[in-house]
Amino acid sequence: VAAVVLQIYLGEEFYRDAIEHCRSYNARLCAERSMRLPFLDSQTGVAQSNCYIWMEKTHRGPGVAPGQLYTYPARCWRKKRRLNILEDPRLRPIEFKIGESWY
Known part of the structure; x- marks a missing residue:
């Protein structure tokens, strides 16, 4: 209803510009x-996290x-796609060998 009132009083071009400014x-x-x-x-x-619910201007149709x-x-x-932890070499569990000394 408010959109119709805006179009009548301010003109359709003003309304389209306002919508475009809102979008940008x-x-x-x-x-x-x-x-x-x-x-x-x-x-x-x-x-x-990032979402993809927004459309570009090129996707617009009449x-x-x-x-x-x-x-x-x-x-x-x-x-x-989920990362498979077992396939990523950086995320593999560290293997410890018992009996080795660190010093």
Whole structure:
């Protein structure tokens, strides 16, 4: 409802510019956050990591419903690859031999 009121009083071009400025601000904010990741959130105690829920401008399509400006394609969820600890030589358990002296 507020969007319709804005379009009537300020014009559609102003509304589109405001949406674009919002998008660029959010993109810049997310880029700055991803540089600092991962970090531990002090409020929740959860380690924050990068996410891929944001779409680029190139993914935009025209709106299909009345009053809809843009549509975005659905993104498939993919499970992240987990590091196999036994295959990484840096993370193998240290082998100790009994009977050897260190000095």
